[in-house]
Amino acid sequence: MPRVHNWQIGREMSFPYEDAHPKHQFAFVFNINRCIACQTCTMACKSTWTFGRGQEHMWWNNVETKPFGGYPRFWDVKLLSMLEQLNPGKQVWDAAGSGGSKAPYGRFDGKTVFEAAEGFIDETGPKRALGYLPTDEEWDAPNVFEDHATTGGTALPNGATLRDNKVWYFYLARLCNHCSYPACLAACPRQAIYKRPDDGVVLIDQSRCNGYQKCVEACPYKKAIYRAATGTSEKCVACYPRLEGKDPLLSPSGEPAETRCMTSCVGKIRLQGLVRLGDDGQWAHDPTNPLYYLVRERKIALPLYPQFGTEPNGYYIPPRWVPRPYLEQMFGPGVQAAIDQYSCPDRELLAVMQLFRAAQQIIFRFAVEKGPKVAEIPVTMPDGSTKVQEVFNDTVLGFNKFDKEVVRITVQEPVFERPAQHANSI
Ligand code: SF4
Ligand code: SF4
Ligand code: SF4
Numbered sequence: 001m002p003r004v005h006n007w008q009i010g011r012e013m014s015f016p017y018e019d020a021h022p023k024h025q026f027a028f029v030f031n032i033n034r035c036i037a038c039q040t041c042t043m044a045c046k047s048t049w050t051f052g053r054g055q056e057h058m059w060w061n062n063v064e065t066k067p068f069g070g071y072p073r074f075w076d077v078k079l080l081s082m083l084e085q086l087n088p089g090k091q092v093w094d095a096a097g098s099g100g101s102k103a104p105y106g107r108f109d110g111k112t113v114f115e116a117a118e119g120f121i122d123e124t125g126p127k128r129a130l131g132y133l134p135t136d137e138e139w140d141a142p143n144v145f146e147d148h149a150t151t152g153g154t155a156l157p158n159g160a161t162l163r164d165n166k167v168w169y170f171y172l173a174r175l176c177n178h179c180s181y182p183a184c185l186a187a188c189p190r191q192a193i194y195k196r197p198d199d200g201v202v203l204i205d206q207s208r209c210n211g212y213q214k215c216v217e218a219c220p221y222k223k224a225i226y227r228a229a230t231g232t233s234e235k236c237v238a239c240y241p242r243l244e245g246k247d248p249l250l251s252p253s254g255e256p257a258e259t260r261c262m263t264s265c266v267g268k269i270r271l272q273g274l275v276r277l278g279d280d281g282q283w284a285h286d287p288t289n290p291l292y293y294l295v296r297e298r299k300i301a302l303p304l305y306p307q308f309g310t311e312p313n314g315y316y317i318p319p320r321w322v323p324r325p326y327l328e329q330m331f332g333p334g335v336q337a338a339i340d341q342y343s344c345p346d347r348e349l350l351a352v353m354q355l356f357r358a359a360q361q362i363i364f365r366f367a368v369e370k371g372p373k374v375a376e377i378p379v380t381m382p383d384g385s386t387k388v389q390e391v392f393n394d395t396v397l398g399f400n401k402f403d404k405e406v407v408r409i410t411v412q413e414p415v416f417e418r419p420a421q422h423a424n425s426i
Contacts, residue, residue, distance in 0.1 A: 004181060006112075007282060008306035008332070010103030014114050016128050016186045021281035024274040025200035026178045026238050027313040028262065029294050029301040031356060033320060033342065034269040035171040037063050037146065044264035045175070049237065054229025059142045060236040061261040063173045067326065068145035072134035075222040076305065079113070080329070082130060083307075087111045091307065095333035101282060104299060105306070105332045112309020113183055113220050129183040129218040139225075170319040173269070175261060176223040176236035177304065177312030178202045180281070184235070187218030199274055200313070201238040209233055220308040243274070243362075245401075255400045256362040268357040273364070288365045290355050290398070291315075298349060300338045302331035317342055320382065336382070344379045344387045350411055351396040359407040363398035370394055374412055 001014040041061050050058040062071045070076060083091055091110035098106040113129040120127035149167040178195075182202050185193040192208035193215060195201070204215070204224070209232040215224035216233055224235045239259035241247060250257035257263075262272040273291040276284040286292045294301045294315070301315035318327045318335050320343060327335040345353060351368045371393035379389045391411065398407040 001114075001118075005102065005281070006181065006309060006311050007102050008105065008303050008311050009108035009112065009309060010098075010105060011107050013112050013181075013309055014118065015181045016114070019281055020195075020197075021180075021277050021279075022195060022197050022200035023277060024198065025180065025277055025283075025313055026243065026272075027275050027291050027295070027315065028270060028272040029291060029315045029317065029356075030173055031269045031301075031317040031353075032170055032172065033317060034267045034356075035063065035173055036267045037065065037171040038266045039063055039143075040264050040266045041173060041261035041270070042142075044260040045236075048239070048260045050234075052229075054227045055234070057139050057142075058225050058227065058234065060223070060225075061173070061175045062142050063171050064143065065146045065148060065169050066172050066330075067150060067169065068148045069143065069172075070145075071142045072138035072222050073144060074138070075134065076330075078132060079130075079220055079308070082132065083111060083113070083116055086116050086130070093307075093333050098333070101296065104296070105302075105334045108307045108332075110307060112307065113218070114181075114186065114309055124189045124212070124214065128186040128214075129220075131183065131187075131218040131220065133213060133217045134222060168322050170322055172316075174221065174223070174304070175314070176202065176238070177221060177310070177314040178236075178238060179313065180311035181309065183218040183220055183308075183310050184215035184224045187214040188212075189214060196240075199238070199240075199243055200277075201240055201243065202235070203237060203240075204233055204235055206230075206232050206234075220305065220310060221312070250360050253402070255402060255404075255406075257360055258362055263357075263360050265357055271356045271363075273362050288367065290352055290363055290366050293352055293366070298341060299334050300341050300349070302334050302338055305330060306332045339382055343381055344389045347390070347392050347394065350391070351394045354396050354409045354411060355398055355407065358409050359398050359400075361400045361406045363406065364401050365399040365403065367397045367399075368394050369397065371410065 002018045003012045004015045004019045006013050045061040064070050093106050093108050095106035116130040117127040149169045190208050192205045211231040213226050216226050224233050226233050242257040245251040245254035245256050258272045262270045275291050278284040287297050301317050303312050374393045375391040377389045379387045393412040395410050400406045
């Protein structure tokens with residue numbers, strides 16, 4: 001099987017096809033600390049793409065409450081357990097090997113879904129990725145366990161339990177990660193799934209799909225979904241007309257625009273873009289691209305379950321209040337460093353964070369204009385120490401694909417006082 005380099009796990013791995021990289025890659029950063037589970041993103045996708053017959057269970061974008069929620073139910077726990085059973089005690093990272101752009105989080109020494117499937121044969125030949133087909137019951141409701149917290153409490157010798165406040169949960173918004181090494185594509189015996197050379201979007205050719213559901217079984221994130229009414233599988237299409245600048249309202253001159261689920265986000269947790277790839281498939285050095293800046297330069301946003309091996313292109317700023325071992329299982333070894341930065345962001349990072357949901361066109365470049373210092377705020381860091389955060393009222397500018405300014409926003413939100421004579425009018 002060909003060998004490819006997966007920078008998220010810091011090493012080469014087996015993949016059924018030779019490396020073939022797009023020029024740009026669709027990617028996104030979600031700030032979990034801000035998501036309020038309003039499901040506006042979910043409904044924006046549903047009302048655009050999956051309102052047809054036989055698509056009732058299709059939620060290409062969903063928001064689930066972790067640790068118990070999931071759609072389909074328990075998707076991640078199931079796959080993690082399968083991998084652990086196959087490779088007991090060895091699904092581990094060597095974070096000490098961190099370094100360079102080819103292994104920024106260290107090295108994952110366990111088995112990816114591709115490696116775990118080696119040696120398995122099914123009715124269509126060698127199995128390409130370890131996975132499972134969810135049951136109908138697991139697909140039957142998208143939001144079971146919403147707002148369910150872990151139970152806290154301290155057991156007393158007499159068997160009673162004292163409540164304490166160590167309960168936690170968080171919202172995980174998910175869609176297809178348009179992976180660099182897609183397991184859905186790897187598993188399809190009809191070669192019906194392809195990755196677009198311009199933007200890395202992964203699509204299912206409906207005319208080639210025979211509905212074998214190998215993609216549904218193989219996608220570790222369970223984002224390829226079967227539609228019995230048509231006998232084919234479907235998935236997120238990354239709102240590709242918007243990426244191509246074909247929405248006349250958002251893109252009067254053909255500028256690439258963000259997708260429906262991104263632009264509708266009420267909590268302003270989302271920033272989507274296109275990152276430039278070099279000939280070797282690595283992210284080209286591009287420190288003024290906001291996604292490059294957050295993911296590669298600052299490492300504040302981390303991939304979801306990088307150990308699965310598909311090199312997902314969705315990145316998350318982890319939530320500050322969640323126990324670290326849980327987060328490290330989900331986002332890899334970079335969690336604590338990301339949370340430390342987010343807890344007390346420096347001047348430039350704070351400015352770039354203002355770009356979330358500030359424009360509908362994709363931002364390809366940012367610049368920061370310096371402003372005056374407006375505050376000094378004491379911050380308690382995760383380790384209990386105190387830092388002083390200096391806040392500057394800098395202005396951050398965002399530029400579209402044609403280098404035209406599309407957003408200009410200050411760190412400090414401006415306040416406008418309504419004149420007294422209009423105090424109660426709108
Ligand atoms: S998330 Fe799943 S469906 Fe999407 S590209 Fe990756 S493997 Fe395929
Ligand atoms: S990118 Fe478009 S198709 Fe994909 S989940 Fe978001 S709204 Fe749906
Ligand atoms: S719209 Fe934004 S804040 Fe609301 S659930 Fe979706 S990701 Fe979270």
